[in-house]
Amino acid sequence: MSTTQGLLRSFGEIADNPILLEKNVTTPVCEGLNIALASFQGLYLQYQKHHFVVEGAEFYSLHKFFEESYDDAQDHVHDLGERLNGLGGIPATSFAKLAELCCFTPESDGVYNSRQMVEHDLAAEQSIIQLVRSQA
Template identity: 35%
Template sequence: MSTQKTVRQSADSVEENELRLEKEKAEQIIDALNTELANAYVLYHQLKKHHWVVEGSNFLDYHRFFEEAYEHAEEGADEIAERAQALGGVPVSGPSNLEERATVEFEGEDVYDVRTMFENDLEIYGDIIESMRDSIELASNLGDYATEEILREILVDVEEDAHHIEHYLEDDTLVREEALN
């Protein structure tokens, strides 16, 4: 373990950046990015849990979907963290800091049926979509078009995964109407 005792940058500080974005604007954007980062990790951990515990006749399809979805969440989180750092900030990290910072809530440790898991995921996705749209608007209003673009690209994946969950939650359309009567 390192014996270095000097803190190079305090976790809650913002330094000048070489991207020529004013410090006051960067502070606002980094704050929003850290919220998005925390939300992404709550989603990541929930999807990862679902990947581990999913059961049933469609196990393999769901297992693969959850894996792709948590990979998307992790990739987005990485891009968000790197952008916060590039703007002179420190990306939020550590389980307690992420939980405190997130505006979405992890469903807990219990295992649920597949439908409930998807419903819980869709709820988090919806909250993240709304939050990301607000962060995109903030970045745009403050003239940080690169952050706006990065978040837009991440939002495409988030919305696509949410849309896939919507499909999983649909009623089985292969059931004949007369069979129901």
């Protein structure tokens, strides 16, 4: 016999947390962490695309660099998601919500030359740096 369970908590609804921080403290922190999570998720996808499509004389070094970069971005997403959960928040996961929250405009679909890909990644990284500094 199976039972159907409905939604337990809506996105944006902050639950109590084990370290007893008040919701007026954790709510803005969770909002900021979700912006960071969405931004790192966007950067992860951009790095991964670059890993797939990079060509040219620098293929091997850039292919490896993009792979290491998307692994690092994935680790940040994981850490942010765990922290959000620990504070009573819910990590953003839908593509629509991630796109809404991302602090930079991801690169358009298509393939760019290696230099442009690195420049696009640098611009995204700089946006994330500004975001993190503004939340400190």
